[in-house]
Amino acid sequence: MTETPVGNSAPEFYTPQRALVMVAHPDDIEFGMAGTVARWTEAGSHVTFCLITDGAAGSDDPNLSRAQLAALRQDEQRAAAASLGVHDVIFLGHPDGMVVPSLELRRELVRVIRHVKPDTLVTMDPTVFFTANNTYINHPDHRYACQTVLDAVFPAAGNRKYFEELLDEGLEPHKVTYVYLLFTEKPTLHIDISAYFERKLDALMLHASQIPDREEIGKFIGEWDKERGKAIGVQYAESFRVLKIN
Numbered sequence: 001m002t003e004t005p006v007g008n009s010a011p012e013f014y015t016p017q018r019a020l021v022m023v024a025h026p027d028d029i030e031f032g033m034a035g036t037v038a039r040w041t042e043a044g045s046h047v048t049f050c051l052i053t054d055g056a057a058g059s060d061d062p063n064l065s066r067a068q069l070a071a072l073r074q075d076e077q078r079a080a081a082a083s084l085g086v087h088d089v090i091f092l093g094h095p096d097g098m099v100v101p102s103l104e105l106r107r108e109l110v111r112v113i114r115h116v117k118p119d120t121l122v123t124m125d126p127t128v129f130f131t132a133n134n135t136y137i138n139h140p141d142h143r144y145a146c147q148t149v150l151d152a153v154f155p156a157a158g159n160r161k162y163f164e165e166l167l168d169e170g171l172e173p174h175k176v177t178y179v180y181l182l183f184t185e186k187p188t189l190h191i192d193i194s195a196y197f198e199r200k201l202d203a204l205m206l207h208a209s210q211i212p213d214r215e216e217i218g219k220f221i222g223e224w225d226k227e228r229g230k231a232i233g234v235q236y237a238e239s240f241r242v243l244k245i246n
């Protein structure tokens with residue numbers, strides 16, 4: 001194994017039994033970790049995707065309504081997930097661009113976590129507001145959605161006294177073991193995806209409304225993942241900050 005050890009926070013390459021990936025937009029997962037997802041499902045992990053928004057703001061095309069785009073992006077996300085061997089895709093359908101870190105959203109996310117019962121939960125690093133190279137303001141949906149995911153993971157998902165009405169739905173508390181944070185500036189784990197890079201591009205290309213050109217995206221993503229690969233001496237890698245919370 002070529003993955004870097006991360007002290008006591010995670011094994012060198014951990015294959016989750018059940019992984020739940022919760023992010024704001026259709027295509028966020030494929031950009032950040034399609035290679036890792038393909039590697040996990042091939043190794044036998046049960047993987048569920050949960051998309052918090054409908055992706056309805058992801059186009060400037062004046063002839064495409066928000067409703068049309070939302071439907072299109074749901075189809076694209078299902079196809080991309082299927083290509084990566086993902087078992088379930090959950091769409092919460094919040095309006096793209098309008099996420100706020102509310103208690104209602106927290107309850108909804110706790111419901112999903114208790115239902116799916118993941119040992120490993122993946123979301124984006126919500127502490128990235130603007131990047132260290134001063135070229136990018138992290139999308140408010142990314143910050144608010146993923147902050148709310150973490151608020152749902154701890155303590156609410158694992159504590160019987162939070163959202164007691166969920167007990168009436170048969171949803172018992174569930175404690176997640178590992179939290180993997182995507183798009184972080186402080187990675188602790190680099191996963192070798194060299195053998196999965198083409199599948200990552202295949203999955204990205206299924207988001208056809210967002211990504212028109214394979215060569216262009218391959219170059220862009222390739223540079224990104226090559227840079228991460230350098231950390232562990234492989235061609236391509238995806239990086240995470242990993243927390244072990246139970």
Ligand SMILES: [Zn+2]
Pocket residue numbers: 024025028139142
């Ligand atoms: Zn996004």
